[in-house]
Structure formats: C-alpha cells, structure tokens
Amino acid sequence: MSFSQIVPEHIQHIPPYKSENPAEQVERKLGVPVVQLGMNENPFGPSPKAVQAARAFLEKIAPYPDDSAYFLRQRLASHYKISMDEIIVSSGSSDILAMTYDALHSPGAEVLTGEASFVVFYQLAEILNMGLVRTPMKEYAFDLEAMAERITSKTRLVVLANPNNPTGTIIGRAELDKFMNKAPDHVLVVLDEAYFEYVNDPSYPNALDYVRAGKPVLVLRTFSKVFGLAGLRIGYGISTPEIIETLYKVRMAFNTNSVAQVAALAAWDDREHVQKSVSMNRAELEFLYHELSKRHLRYVPSHANFVLVELKKPARDVTSALLDQGVIVRPAWGCPACMRVSVGTHEQNHAFLAALDKVL
Ligand SMILES: Cc1ncc(COP(=O)(O)O)c(C=O)c1O
Structure with missing residues (x-):
C-alpha cells in the first residue's frame, strides 16, 4: 500500500x-x-523597543512560554476594557482562525465567505472537508445582503475580513449591523481585522460592540501588520468567554513563543x-x-x-x-x-x- x-x-x-x-x-x-x-x-x-525587548529576552528561552500569555492579555484587556477571559493569544491570527474551523467543523457544516478574500479562509475549509460557499463580491466588497441569503441551517461560520484582503474595502457599521441582525445564533461570525490599525473611516464599525452585546462574533487582530512582527507569529482573538473557552479546547499547547509575547507587549506600548x-x-x-x-x-x-x-x-x-x-x-x-x-x-x-x- x-x-x-x-x-x-x-x-x-x-x-x-x-x-x-x-x-x-x-x-x-x-x-x-x-x-x-x-x-x-x-x-x-x-518598533525598535520591540526589537530591544526580544533581544533582551533571548537569554531566557530555555523554559516553555507562559501558555496563557498573561501579561499581553492583561494589557489588551485593560486597553479594550474587557475581561481577560474574552481574549486568546496565539501564533498569528490565522492560527486562531484554524482553531475556529477545528472547533466548528462537523459532517455537513458549511463556511460562508466572499469570492475574493484571504486565502486561508478557503484553505481551512478544504483541509477539513467543510462545505465552502463563496458569494460574488459587489464592487470588490463583500455583498452582505447576498451573504445573509446564503445562510442555511448548515452554516456554522461566516468569515469576513474587514478591511478585506486583497481588495482593501471595508464593511461599514450600518451594513454590518443589518447583517448581524439577520445572522442566526447557530452561526459564528468571524471579523478578521488584521489591518484594523490602518483604517481611518468614520463608518468603520467597532467590532467589539458586537462581542460586548454577547453576539456570536469573534474578532481577530494581529501583530503581523502595523506592528511589524510577522516573523514572530503572534496575534489575538476577542470574543465571549464561552467562545474563547471553546477555542482553548482545540488549541495546541504552548503555541505562542515567549520572545513574541515580550516583543508584542513592547510593540503595543510604542504608540x-x-x-x-x-x-x-x-x-x-x-x-x-x-x-x-x-x-x-x-x-x-x-x-x-x-x-x-x-x-x-x-x-x-x-x-x-x-x-x-x-x-x-x-x-x-x-x-x-x-x-x-x-x-x-x-x-x-x-x-x-x-x-x-x-x-x-
Ligand atoms: C485578512 C488577513 N487575516 C490574517 C492575516 C494573517 O495574519 P497572521 O500573520 O496574524 O496570521 C493576513 C495576512 O496577510 C490577512 O490578510
């Protein structure tokens, strides 16, 4: 064989x-x-301060990293005024995306996204043999009205990049509110905000409001883009404690290295x-x-x-x-x-x- x-x-x-x-x-x-x-x-x-922090930490890499990323989660929680159990840190936001697919895939489960978005959204569905529904884009942006109509009892995940890669478009608050009001409870909406810090548009929604309202929403952000730490692989997710705890069930232990954690903290502080x-x-x-x-x-x-x-x-x-x-x-x-x-x-x-x- x-x-x-x-x-x-x-x-x-x-x-x-x-x-x-x-x-x-x-x-x-x-x-x-x-x-x-x-x-x-x-x-x-x-940030040169992130490089300095990483360099200084290199002497201390014999032990496994702090698996809970305590200090980074603490800093993020205090900034966003949420609790630490609403945050998960991992080796890049795409890793959290992978956990999300892992946690929600089951026979017949479907993922819904747009036709022109981040390659990982499609790859993960293929790896797990999940049904993948892609709706055509509308003027290079997600067509949320069409997407809402494609949600069925099989849909488990709706994945949206905001801003979207590769089109650079955003979903505005009014449009997202409308979509969220239609999205049923059996669907987790992932808002991948890898480019969040670059957005300067008053219509850009505050995704954390949905989490605060207890909606089934997972917000993903990363240190790979504006923070310039792509090589260290570190990102985070924000959601309700129940959803975060579910991700912890499928997470690989010790998946966020200690150098990345200290560098991310220093990068975060260098506004x-x-x-x-x-x-x-x-x-x-x-x-x-x-x-x-x-x-x-x-x-x-x-x-x-x-x-x-x-x-x-x-x-x-x-x-x-x-x-x-x-x-x-x-x-x-x-x-x-x-x-x-x-x-x-x-x-x-x-x-x-x-x-x-x-x-x-
Ligand atoms: C929309 C989107 N999400 C996530 C990522 C990857 O982020 P990370 O490096 O945190 O895995 C990228 C990288 O290109 C991206 O474009």
Whole structure:
C-alpha cells in the first residue's frame, strides 16, 4: 500500500501550500536585493523597543512560554476594557482562525465567505472537508445582503475580513449591523481585522460592540501588520468567554513563543511607532494612487496597507514579469485580472513603478 492511499481523498487533492516567491529565494536566484511588496508587511519594520525587548529576552528561552500569555492579555484587556477571559493569544491570527474551523467543523457544516478574500479562509475549509460557499463580491466588497441569503441551517461560520484582503474595502457599521441582525445564533461570525490599525473611516464599525452585546462574533487582530512582527507569529482573538473557552479546547499547547509575547507587549506600548507607520502608509498610498492614475491604471481605494490594481489581462503575466525585475507583488486571490501591491517605503514604491513601466 502506498502512503497516498492512507491519505483521505480530499487532502490528496489539495495543492501543497508553499509561500509563493519568498524574498530570500528570489534574491538567491536574481543575485540582487528584491523589493518585497507581496506580503502586506510593515515596510518600516517593528518598533525598535520591540526589537530591544526580544533581544533582551533571548537569554531566557530555555523554559516553555507562559501558555496563557498573561501579561499581553492583561494589557489588551485593560486597553479594550474587557475581561481577560474574552481574549486568546496565539501564533498569528490565522492560527486562531484554524482553531475556529477545528472547533466548528462537523459532517455537513458549511463556511460562508466572499469570492475574493484571504486565502486561508478557503484553505481551512478544504483541509477539513467543510462545505465552502463563496458569494460574488459587489464592487470588490463583500455583498452582505447576498451573504445573509446564503445562510442555511448548515452554516456554522461566516468569515469576513474587514478591511478585506486583497481588495482593501471595508464593511461599514450600518451594513454590518443589518447583517448581524439577520445572522442566526447557530452561526459564528468571524471579523478578521488584521489591518484594523490602518483604517481611518468614520463608518468603520467597532467590532467589539458586537462581542460586548454577547453576539456570536469573534474578532481577530494581529501583530503581523502595523506592528511589524510577522516573523514572530503572534496575534489575538476577542470574543465571549464561552467562545474563547471553546477555542482553548482545540488549541495546541504552548503555541505562542515567549520572545513574541515580550516583543508584542513592547510593540503595543510604542504608540508613536504605530502612528508613524500609519501616517507613512497613508502618504505612500496617496503617492501610489497618483502614479497609478498617471498610468491610466484603475485601483480600488484602500483602507489598508496594500492596493488592488486592475490590469485587464491575466495578473500572473504581469506579476511574473515584475518578479524578473526583482519586484514581488501578488496576483489577487479571486480576481485573476488584478494584482495586489503592498505599500512600501517611498524608495520601494519608486522601484515598483519603474519596474511596472518596463513590463506594461
Ligand atoms: C485578512 C488577513 N487575516 C490574517 C492575516 C494573517 O495574519 P497572521 O500573520 O496574524 O496570521 C493576513 C495576512 O496577510 C490577512 O490578510
């Protein structure tokens, strides 16, 4: 019997997930430094205070980490004015997403999301063989009215990224309120707010209000984006104590390393660095808009640290040509004629535009 025969059929059909074009690999191939605008990271890096805290902690890595992430949860709880049992910390918000799917999957259970969103939403459903319902986007945003109509007795999870990756759009409070009023109790609504800190729009809802009202909502946030700690893998979820406790049942023990915990605490406290990153992102986003318009390229105005650009031809052709020029950007998931460009430093954005001029 070959190994593949013991692997369930639905797993056999999944293409292995390998991060596309890791910067180091491309650099080795091209022999020059690459411009990484494919991962929506913070191009200005982490707070120097976070780096210092991580470095100072390296002497103390023999013991297992504090499995409860006590100090970080305490800091987050006091900031959000919620109790510590409404917070879970883990190795990235996608890990909490995985726990959520693990906890709720059962024969016949379905996940509902949009057609063009975060790749992990789809992958987790495939891994667990859950039914996946994807509704078409409406002008690049989630169509919540259409989604509400697709909820059935089998739906267990509705997964929404707000802002959405790869489109950069947001769901406004009025629209979300309407949706939440329609969502039945047997459905957990996940609001993935990985880019929360970048949003500056008065219509952006305060997702914690739903949690405070006792709704079945899980809010996910991360230290991977504006805090610049993607390499340390740390994120958190906020929900009702009952939902958080359920996630603890399926969580892998000791899954948040101790260096990440101390770095996240220091990064959290450095508000100045967050502010600086957000305002530099805004300025660079405006610069990109201006330059894209000059080239008659349509883009979707973004609430995050990346922008979706319409290409009117297969995005993969353009992103491969850009890769040959040493610039990494991504074809957008769910929109084959669009590419997603992370906002870089001014220098990186210039390099992207120069490469774009060569390939278009
Ligand atoms: C919508 C969304 N959620 C979550 C993540 C991943 O976050 P983390 O690094 O905390 O797992 C990303 C990263 O690209 C994302 O775009």
